[in-house]
Amino acid sequence: MPQADGTVCLPRMNAALIQPPTVPALLSGPRLRAALIAGCRRVLARRDHLNRINVFPVPDGDTGTNLAFTLNAVLGSARRGRGKDVGDLLARVARDAVDGARGNSGAIFAQFFQGLADALGRRSVADASTLANATEAAARSARGALAQPREGTILSVIGDFAAELRRQAERGVADLRAQFTQALHRARQSLADTPRQLPVLRAAGVVDAGAAGFVDFLEGVEEWLENGRRALRLPPGLRPVTTVNDTDVHLESVETDSRYRYCSECVVTGTGLDPTHIRAALDALPLDSLVVAGGRERIRVHAHIDSPNRLFEALAAFGEVAQRKADDMHAQARLRASAFQPVRVVCDSAADLPASEVERLGIGVIPVRVVAGEEDFLDRITLSADELYARLRQDPTPLRTSQPPAGDFRRSFELTRGHCDDVVALDVSSRVSGTWQAAVSAARDTDPDHIHVIDTLSASCGQALVTLSAAECAAAGGGVAQVRAAAAQAMENTRVYALIADLRYGVAGGRVPPLLKRLADLLRLRMLITIRDGRIKPFGALRARGPLMERFADRVLRRQGKDRRWRAIVAHCDAGDEAAALAGALRERMKGLDKIWVTECGPALGCHAGPGTVVVGLQRLPDSASDDPVQP
Secondary structure, eight states, X not given: OBXXXXXXXXXXXXXXXXXXXXXXXXXXXXXXXXXXXXXXXXXXXXXXXXXXXXXXXXXXXOHHHHHHHHHHHHHHHHHHOOOSOHHHHHHHHHHHHHHHOOHHHHHXXXXXXXXXXXXXXXXXXXXXXXXXXXXXXXXXXXXHTBSSOOTTSHHHHHHHHHHHHHHXXXXXXXXXXXXXXXXXXHHHHHHHHHHHHOHHHHHHTOOOHHHHHHHHHHHHHHHHHHHGGGGGTSOSOOSOOOOOOGGGOOGGGOOOSOOOSEEEEXXXXXXXXXXXXXXXXXXXXXXXXXXXXXXXXXXXEEEEESOHHHHHHHHTTTSEEEEEEEEEHHHHHHHHHSOOOSEEEEEETTBOOOHHHHHHHTOEEXXXXXXXXXXXXXXXXXXOHHHHHHHHHHOOOOOEEEOOOHHHHHHHHHHHHTTSSEEEEEESOTTTOSHHHHHXXXXXXXXXXXXXXXXXXXXXXXXXXXXXXXXXXXXXXXOHHHHHHHHHXXXXXXXXXXXXXXXXXXXXXXXXXXXXHHHHHHHTEEEEEEEETTEEEEEEEEESSSSHHHHHHHHHHHHHOSOSEEEEEEEESSOHHHHHHHHHHHHHHOTTEXXXXXXXXXXXXXXXXXTTOEEXXXXXXXXXXXXXXXXX
């Protein structure tokens, strides 16, 4: 386990095997294992620097985070490995790297390990010539994973490193340490050349971030070759690997190389998978930055695309599609270009936030999963509200939701943490979903001192209003204590109500008793619900006749009151006219209503509430700024 000082302990490993090799002519499994651990730790320590210099193919500032996810998987695999054979160890490492890879560079790194594993087969040890041959094969494999390989990237550095290993072997160099030292020197030169090969790097004043990560990995291996076990204890990053100052990255000179919005990834499992065949099949889709990495049974696919679900649907023809991910690169680029603020706010997509406010306040949104049979969708990304409601009307099969995996939260936390001192996450009520617990787990694993997870005890418009209050305080420069206080006060002052048009969807999902639906249908009733103490509670019903939205507004205001200052969000499930009518009725009745937004309910709520549902969140505001104790 990693210790408090950053040391990685290697229980039950023979210490003699991880000292600087005394006979460096053969690479054994234990020596490879220690080298992998040292290399991974070096990259993990450099992730923030790699994020800062990331400008190609998209200046979204996540290369370090992506490589950290990828090499965390490699690190875990190496630490678990107990075998003595290099071939067996690399086979496990390659499999776990494909599973854990993130981003363009992460997928290329994974394919490099896959190529090494394929070339070494079941060998127990490797000499200088064998290692050179395997590394050249791995470099070709990594390049072959891309539909459109570019020079000046990690591919160039891997290729030059492999070519130098081959050159040293052909000269008769049998000493692995000497061979590696010369190849690392060539890799550093190749990294320094990347700005001359890619104009966007030269304009920004940086080297390629993915290539820098590969050299970081090699630097970690070099530390082990020089220092043995001490390399696993010394904090990595003591030796600079580039001449770029983090403050000298000129983002204003960078134009994105991708015209698509979502960085999309997944893993395909099956038998007899053919990466070349899969890559050819995907060429017909409108996408770029395509990487197909892996072997015959497990493949990771990475692409930039505007419609991630088209990618996932195309891949379903080849095997089971899992680990679906789609990051909004436009949002990441906006975050990176925005001014630093002490605290940033994220939430899950159960909060029905107006899109304009998400962009204005830089709120990070982590998508809830929507499951339909064997299909798995990302809320609002691979399943829009319109698609959901059309599906519900045509197919009676019940849909269900599941919380985002902890890995989705970890990734969001890491990316956001690079642009602030603290992250505050506001999640849907823990009494209706496991989302809050997943976020807590991710925060504990990522940075528990600087990531603060709040259970809003609300959902939909109520959760959205609490999130807005926290984000507004953060945008005004509030510290973490002030932002948390703003969220707590907003929770006290916010209520949410919904009118359910048809209970069949709640019955299908097991959340509404069938008897209640039969009674409502018989009497032509529309059920009214609220959230109290984090739980969904009915509070009445309205007959489905006459001006329904006006009567809904009256019922809400009898519970809420009309005095003082308010703001509201009205969200709807494919019921835009009804939502507009409710907003108008509230505006007429509430003279102190400062602002009211109208937006769609996302699939996270819509699959349970069904078409026709209208939700309103009301938040009481301080009468004046001086009455607000959480103003920064």
